[in-house]
Amino acid sequence: MKTAKLTTVTLEKSADVARLRDVAMTLANVLQFGSFERTRTVTAVVELGRNAIEHGQKGRATFSLTELAGKPALGLLVTDQGRGIPQEKLQPDGVPSSATGLGLGLRGVQRIATRFGVETGDEGTRVNAVFLPSANLPSGSQLIELATRALDDLSAKDPTAALSEQNRELAEEISERDLLMRELHHRTGNNLALIAALIRMSKSRAEQDETHQVLTELEVRVGALAKAHELMQRGTETGKVELSEMVTEVARTSERAFSGGRLNATIEVACEELRLDSKFAIDIGLIVGELITNAFKYAFVGREEGIIRVEVSGDPKHGIALVVSDNGIGLPADAERPERSNSLGWRLIRTLTFQHDATLTVDSADGLCVRIKFPAQI
Known part of the structure; x- marks a missing residue:
């Protein structure tokens, strides 16, 4: 299965974290994450969103359906426009060397994610994470359709949030x-x-x-x-x-x-x-x-x-x-x-x-x- 983009959440203010949490929870349910792993995954997603808002000035979180080890997985790319994470805070492989400073929380996300990578510099930071559920799910277009339908239902429950997101994307x-x-x-x-x-x-x-x-x-x-x-x-x-x-x-x-x-x-x-x-x-x-x-x-x-x-x-x-x-x-x-x-x-x-x-x-x-x-x- 090729990676399929599902939705993007703009990260500018604290209220955006609630939208980010709802989207992460919805997609975790579609991928049949277990109760414990769903909580960990949503917590990791929220942490990345908060970091982008607090340290990155402005960011966005893009969710996708991807494949890892032959199984469907939840992909997340969080980008921001901050000044980047200082190199002294990073190990040679690009992951945080400590849980302090601008890298706060990334170390914990790295432990939760199945795959995790950080690219950072003066132009901003890109965090790429993949979360693999334990459930055995068939990959393909059917799963993408389920995820799309679930996101549509979420937007229908909160049309104001969906409209606000669309307006900001247009802006x-x-x-x-x-x-x-x-x-x-x-x-x-x-x-x-x-x-x-x-x-x-x-x-x-x-x-x-x-x-x-x-x-x-x-x-x-x-x-x-x-x-x-x-x-x-x-x-x-x-x-x-x-x-x-x-x-x-x-x-x-x-x-x-x-x-x-x-x-x-x-x-x-x-x-x-x-x-x-x-x-x-x-x-x-x-x-x-x-x-x-x-x-x-x-x-x-x-x-x-x-x-x-x-x-x-x-x-x-x-x-x-x-x-x-x-x-x-x-x-x-x-x-x-x-x-x-x-x-x-x-x-x-x-x-x-x-x-x-x-x-x-x-x-x-x-x-x-x-x-x-x-x-x-x-």
């Missing part, structure tokens, strides 16, 4: 997912930062003006993505980004990218504090980066200074308004409308605007002013 899964997502954003952000650095190095060595221009625009785009992943990693709410930080960083990245020439243009940002879904915030950041890039390229031809303004107002419930304007030369009367331009930048702006069902208008009466109205997101 742990969500927490683990959030941690993995933050790690993913951290690594992605680091990779994007490296790419941005390589772009800047390549730009500094570019001899052709056109190459320099293309790398500058690419630096702004990659910088916006890198900042988004940084904010997602730092955020306490997974999948949300603080838009004001996002837009401000895009503006600063653009200023750095386009600095060094004869043009001295400043960017003013006025953005309300808004926590938006990461996809929405990234798209706004990319649009802002493209509009700022266009202003640097075309708004101040023949001039040595200028001002670019970025304003964001509203909220997800009622809609968000983005306005990017400049005090540049505006559009000549016979110039192609920028929103109809076939350039990569304007194609990107139109695509992102369309994806969010937003409306885009361009006013060139005094400089150039681009307004994008995003509808309510909730």
Whole structure:
């Protein structure tokens, strides 16, 4: 019979010990432990649970049906997130050398269990124990079904405890997912930062003006993505980004990218504090980066200074308004409308605007002013 996991009990507080005891007693009855050996086994299980709570900060106990010496047995794995058992308290084979300190009670559990092992370190402790009943039971799926049915009956008797356990398991899964997502954003952000650095190095060595221009625009785009992943990693709410930080960083990245020439243009940002879904915030950041890039390229031809303004107002419930304007030369009367331009930048702006069902208008009466109205997101 292969080892079959039956159930897991979270160990955080003293009340969890009662649930642990009930589960251990239920499974011991299914495996037909004798009265004395059942008491010893349940006592050992409870001791391991108490140790995990008292010394391990937080833990979990996973019960399973396994096989030992060709007979069905009760398996138990108890893990915790403590600092581990000091090595001086352990013998070379990993078992406690005394019944004092953080190893209190493990020595007694070792005597009760048929098989016993301890793995410990700075990341926590894992105690693996197997309890073999004296009864001769047939192994196989029938025993697993009996154990599953008995645990279901136990949950039915105390639905509050079962629901509490399910809620905590769900909370742990969500927490683990959030941690993995933050790690993913951290690594992605680091990779994007490296790419941005390589772009800047390549730009500094570019001899052709056109190459320099293309790398500058690419630096702004990659910088916006890198900042988004940084904010997602730092955020306490997974999948949300603080838009004001996002837009401000895009503006600063653009200023750095386009600095060094004869043009001295400043960017003013006025953005309300808004926590938006990461996809929405990234798209706004990319649009802002493209509009700022266009202003640097075309708004101040023949001039040595200028001002670019970025304003964001509203909220997800009622809609968000983005306005990017400049005090540049505006559009000549016979110039192609920028929103109809076939350039990569304007194609990107139109695509992102369309994806969010937003409306885009361009006013060139005094400089150039681009307004994008995003509808309510909730």
